[in-house]
Amino acid sequence: MRSTPHAETFPAHTPAAAQVFTTVLSHGPLTRLETGRRAGLSPAAVTKAVRPLLAAGYLVEGGGPGEAAEGEEARPALGRPASLVRVNGERALFAGVKATGDELIAVLTDLCCRVRLARRAPLRDRAPGPALAAVTGLVHELLAHAAESHAPVAGLGIAVSGDVDRAEGVVRYSPFLDWRDVPLAELAATACGLPVTVDNDVRALTVAEQWFGAGAGLSDFALVTVGAGIGCGLVVHGRVVAGAHGVAGEIGHLVVDPAGPPCHCGNHGCVEAIAGDAAIVARIREVTGCHVVDSAEAVALAHQGVPGAREVYARAGEAIGRGIATVANLLGPERVIISGEGLAAYDLFAEQIRQAFTTAAFGSAARCDVQTRPLPFEEWARGAAAAAIQTFITQHPSSGKG
Amino acid sequence: MRSTPHAETFPAHTPAAAQVFTTVLSHGPLTRLETGRRAGLSPAAVTKAVRPLLAAGYLVEGGGPGEAAEGEEARPALGRPASLVRVNGERALFAGVKATGDELIAVLTDLCCRVRLARRAPLRDRAPGPALAAVTGLVHELLAHAAESHAPVAGLGIAVSGDVDRAEGVVRYSPFLDWRDVPLAELAATACGLPVTVDNDVRALTVAEQWFGAGAGLSDFALVTVGAGIGCGLVVHGRVVAGAHGVAGEIGHLVVDPAGPPCHCGNHGCVEAIAGDAAIVARIREVTGCHVVDSAEAVALAHQGVPGAREVYARAGEAIGRGIATVANLLGPERVIISGEGLAAYDLFAEQIRQAFTTAAFGSAARCDVQTRPLPFEEWARGAAAAAIQTFITQHPSSGKG
DNA sequence: TTCTTTTATTGACAGTGGAAAATAAGGGCC
DNA sequence: GGCCCTTATTTTCCACTGTCAATAAAAGAA
Structure with missing residues (x-):
């Protein structure tokens, strides 16, 4: 971050105001009372924090689309009706x-x-x-x-x-x-x-993911990206882990099988050397003899049932599952979100990921919720x-x- | 924690007071100014926090033993001499x-x-x-x-x-x-x-370790214990990681070698199945044919140079080093402290631990400081x-x- | 002694967020 | 319609925290 030209300013003068704003941002339209409950503040504090934000146009009153659509919380019908506050995206x-x-x-x-x-x-x-x-x-x-x-x-x-x-x-x-x-x-x-x-x-x-996605509201979760590389972002105690030396979440170079293929990092059998796009493509070429050049073709081959191709994906899934289990064993996150371009092939992995995870997760680490979500290119x-x-x-x- | 009978009370009424106290506790005698600097408080706040703690006898003025002994910070000799504050252990x-x-x-x-x-x-x-x-x-x-x-x-x-x-x-x-x-x-x-x-x-x-040992003042470190089991405690963002389901730091059941020996957890080649006391003893018995019953005997055998015994330790060291590298890759701690009863055999695996760590640590994760410290029985x-x-x-x- | 320099303390003060009370806004009930 | 009940929000203090700037204190130096 750097300071800057003609900066738009954000009127969150107090920590409580920022707290309130991010709570509303992450959890959609909320009543003031509910906002306070989630942010650990008194209703009075919420009112005070909300006012300048409303005045500046960052928050608006009245639920957004789908406000009453969902009958989830049957409106109490008793007492003063709550007014919803939400972020004004515009x-x-x-x-x-x-x-x-x-x-x-x-x-x-x-x-x-x-x-x-x-x-x-x-x-x-x-x-x-x-x-x-x-x-x-x-x-x-x-x-x-x-x-x-x-x-x-x-x-x-x-x-x-x-x-x-x-x-x-x-x-x-x-x-x-x-x-x-x-x-x-x-x-x-x-x-x-x-x-x-x-x-x-x-x-x-x-x-x-932490503010706008499946990690909203969780203080401990992991995000695993599957694609050209295998990456991992970690949130512990409500904050993204950055690592003392700027590196963290290097799940891609966990060694899953010392007897596995060599990796550009110098080791053998890293998750990435088994489940990275390049590794999968190379391995499929090797196994099937077909001249595939990218993962789209590799996925197609596996879907066509070309002998050996599915096994390559199965092995990749196992490597990923083991990597996720490692994260779960070490940090005990509440949830792991799997995402990435590689999800195009998710049906080819899913079972192995889940199974490898369950096998390798120790004790109640296995209670961790493993989700997948697509990753649009942008x-x-x-x-x-x-x-x-x-x-x-x-x-x-x-x-x-x- | 539970509430309790005849409780001694601690007069840290404000967050700042607790902050000040723990800072002094962890970093030995400090001047008020320095305490404020480390705790992120103004000198005035320190003075105010310190007073009731002095009055209640939890802090005392005047450096402890070794006060002027270390000439580390050449005393400025100019200006009002600082008065040191330290915790009254008694x-x-x-x-x-x-x-x-x-x-x-x-x-x-x-x-x-x-x-x-x-x-x-x-x-x-x-x-x-x-x-x-x-x-x-x-x-x-x-x-x-x-x-x-x-x-x-x-x-x-x-x-x-x-x-x-x-x-x-x-x-x-x-x-x-x-x-x-x-x-x-x-x-x-x-x-x-x-x-x-x-x-x-x-x-x-x-x-x-975080308050009184090698982790004092670090916001990110890991403690690895080597002994009957292989355990790991993690501190991230200045707080001990507990895990959403009460389990975290399960380094003992990271799979290091899928082709390794079976572990009681159901997998093969867990760190503990290779480097736990029982595993080492069993393996040494198997390799040397000697009837060893505990790790003391196993260590003795290796020190005597009985063929094969050292290799068992070498392999254990490698497993531990890989486990530590995994932690370093995922979390990027500033320091890893290796401790445990198993350190009696430290000379037998030190080299392998270090080497396996260096090999498996990715990028600047290898800059992590790996220390060992003895673990007295108590x-x-x-x-x-x-x-x-x-x-x-x-x-x-x-x-x-x- | 007086000055300089650094540390500690003091007292005024500006904000924060909390508690409690007041107010607002429905829906029912008579 | 008026009154009551309930829940949401706002108001009105208010205690309290930690900062600021000024001041005292404690040496050694001049």
Whole structure:
């Protein structure tokens, strides 16, 4: 994070106000009373926190769509009717960009992190300068679109894989981009004229899940991404784990089978060396003799029932399941969310993941709830936007709570 | 934890006071200024927090032994000399008991968790009733000794392996004791007339390390215990990880080698099935043909250079190192502390642990500082006392910070 | 002695969030 | 319609925390 030009300010003067806002943000329309209960505050405190937020337009009264539709909580019909408070998504927009080694994906979201617009662009030159120019170009496209609405764009998030120091806004080391110590937040803030948050891609996705997804309200959960790499974001004690040295959640290089295939990290039988896209494709090529070039083809082959292909996926599923069980054994999260591009093949893994998990989870660690959810292509960029939203909300009051 | 008879009260009325006290407790004699810096408070706040603690005798002024001995911080010789504040260990005593399946170990410590007295007693009947009686007996021995000093005994901690709900003071399930849902804190409080804290043994040891040991001041570290079992306590974001289902840090059942020996947990090649005491002894018996019955003999054999024995330890070291690397990869702790009875054999596996760790740690996770420290036999009981001290200090103000 | 420098303390003060009481807003009931 | 009951929200104090800026204290140096 960096300070910035023409910043939109967020009137959460007190910790309680930020607390209230994030509670309403994560848990949809709520009554003030309920908000207080969830945030551990008195109703009076909620009223006081809500007022300036209403005045500034960040919150609005009256339930959103689907308010009375769900008859879930049969309205008490007795006593003064509650008035619902919800976040006004229209109030501000955010841009999120995910940079991979060869592509940029950008989204424009509202304050509720709903995607308004998504764009992709190839990244032809990954050196910091040209990459920054490409990001800036893409962001300007988003800004042009945003200008049509009345909502200001209040922040830009950039997600990059590797070792990222979010607090300083510096990319310490990103293997795919081949960057070292790039002060990306500062550069991008200058180039785009927006407050910029830079974070590791998996952590950003975890933030999105924690605030807007299946992790909402949980103080301990893990997010596992399956795709080109196998990643893992962890939330412990309500905060995303960053690791003392900037690295955490490296589930991809857990060794699952010392007798397994070699991995680029130098070991054998890492989860990624068995269940990463490249590993699966290579292995399927080897087993079936078919010349598959990407995972789509590999999945197709398995679905067609080509001999041996399913087994490759089964083995991958087992590796993933074991990795998840390891996380569960160590941290005892309430829930594990499996996501990622690799989920296209989920029907090929699911059974093995679940089984390997159940077998390897020790004792009540097995009670952990394992969920899957699809990962649209723009999800990584949405994670970046979520990080920007988080910065926007928590920046001004010196607090740092997630 | 349970409320209690004739409780000694601790005058930490405000969060800041508890913060100040624990800072001084963990970091030895400190000036008020320095205390404020570390605790993130203004000097004024420190002065105000310190006063009632001094008045009540929990803190005293003037450095302890070794005050000026260390010339570390060359005294400025200019300006008003700082006056050091430290915890008065004599002010209160605590009892700690560790219960294994066949033995009780008890210690009496002072407020700084220094062991005053240690006692062991066999546990002949592990049913809750008789075990409680045995604990009570042992505690009364400690109390008798404590009566000779003027310090009151302000709490009792009991450490038990398995699933323990510290907040409720209930042992949910302890395999070694074969207990289920025993409200131990309440029972022991009644029987001993002391406030009782019950916690999982590894977590208690972790607390001791966090406040009084090599983890002092670190917000992220792991403690690995090597012995009959292989355990792991985790501190993330400055708090001990408890897990949503009461289980966390189960490093002992990480599968290190699917082709390895069977484990009682049902899997093959768990760390514990390779590096636990029983596994090592069994394997050494198998390899050498010698009839060894305990780890002392096994260690002796390896030291004598009996063929094959060293290799068993080497393999154990590798398994442990891999387990530690897994923790480092997932959480990125600042430090890992290896401890345990198994350290008697440390020279036999040190090299392999270090090597396996370095090999399996991914990227900068390898920068994690791996330390070893001996574990005196009464250390587990001391952990229980540390838990009691923690309860004592943090109970009254409704906070729950570790 | 007086000055300088650093540490500790004091007292005024600005916010925070809580408790309790007051108020608002329905639906039923008579 | 008026009154009562219930629950939600708001108001009105108010206690309390920790900060700020000023001041005292405790040396050594000049």
